[in-house]
Amino acid sequence: MRTTIRDVAARANVSPSTVSLVLNNRPVPISAGTREKVLRAAEEMRYRPNQLAVALATHKTNTIGLIVPDISNIFHTVYCEQIELFAEKRAYSTIIRIAQNDIEDTIRFLYDFEDRAVDGIILTKSVFKDPGDTSKCMQAVRELRIPVMLTDRVPREFIAGAVLPNDYLGGYLAVHHLIDMGHRQIGYITGPLHYGNCRERLRGCREALEKEGIPWDPALVYEGEFDIASGEQALAYLLGKKVTAIFAFNDMIAYGVYKQARSYNLSIPADLSVVGFDDLAFSDLIDPPLTTLEYPVKRMAEAVVDRILAKINREPLSEEPIVFDPVLKVKGSTSRRR
Structure with missing residues (x-):
């Protein structure tokens, strides 16, 4: 049977109300000796509070x-x-x-x-x-x-x-980095664009290009899902657009790009630079480690x-x-x- 406050009180030879005051750490004058007896009895009897009773008393679960x-x-x-x-x-x-x-x-x-x-x-x-x-x-x-x-x-x-x-900043930082690396023809593999976070990342990408005087080309955007398959499926399309770099909107998409790049005998980053988003644990384990945005x-x-x-x-x-x-x-x- 479950240990009750009355059981603890009997073991400690005090009243149930004293046990309740000690276990709930109420600011009332109870001697150190009594407090120690109650806590020792509760520990020995493996007392756990009845969560339903606590919820009824406090109106919180x-x-x-x-x-x-x-x-x-x-x-x-x-x-x-x-x-x-x-x-x-x-x-x-x-x-x-x-x-x-x-x-x-x-x-x-x-x-x-x-x-x-x-x-x-x-x-x-x-x-x-x-x-x-x-x-x-x-x-x-x-x-x-x-x-x-x-x-x-x-x-x-x-x-x-x-x-x-801050998805806007993430998009801006990713593309700004690729521009610094000399890339101008950059492909984008997004998640579903009805998500505001995808649209914000894309807005950041566009503004990074515009700041450097590079025209925005919507044909370089491939809308997918946040999954590996989207990275695999998008690569052929973007290679047809002569991209030299890809910003994948999460690390799973980026991993799909890695997988498909091998089937084309493409070397990352020698033939294609790739940036992800999330900094998931596996981004350090793949070869080469993935440049990515760390999501806080x-x-x-x-x-x-x-x-x-x-x-x-x-x-x-x-x-x-x-x-x-x-x-x-x-x-x-x-x-x-x-």
Whole structure:
């Protein structure tokens, strides 16, 4: 049977109320000896608080719901892990649901979390290919009676208070680096362009070119998915455009370019320079190591956890979005144009 406060009280020879005061570290005058007896008895009996009783008393479950679009994109897996770690450091548990990029599942999980009485929800994707689905998602968010934090892929009109990466700067830094290496004919393999983060990266690319007086050519843009297959499929098209460098909008796309380049007997970076985005762990393991933009995943995760807890505790928050700048990490996949 589960050990109760009454069991601990009997072992320590004190009242249940004294046990409750000690275990909850209440600021009341209890002697050091009594406090030590209670804590020793609780440890010996492996006492754990009844979370349901705690929730009923405090009106909190110390639980956060986290909805991610998929885990085939390694970035989401890493972000998910970091959010869970920072939540745990703040004594919160995380329940994770994977929506498979589906609007119906996303809405179902939002309402399910509310029914389960989680204290708040972190939603990492609230933009969908169909604008009507995006509207449905945001309508559901507005109807919830618990706090919600938006992060990563967020509709432009709802970025107030959100935690976001500076995708514009990432695009600008990637292309500026390739221009510095002497490249002028640069190809772009994007994720779905209905995502604001993709459009922002592309805007940064375009402005880096314009600053150097290089014309923008939309024919050099290949719209794909955030997966390896898109990198493989895009390479033949972009080689047909005589590109000397490629900016892949995530590291998985870049890896697809690497794989396909081998089948064309192309050497990276001698024949083709490649820049990725995310700085996932494998980017240091492939040959050559991938020049990429480091996504500040840990800092973003900490910020989004801190903000959802502030909302839960009804603390005042700025409506300004928190935007994190990526850092270009130059490794072995880019070189001067020959």
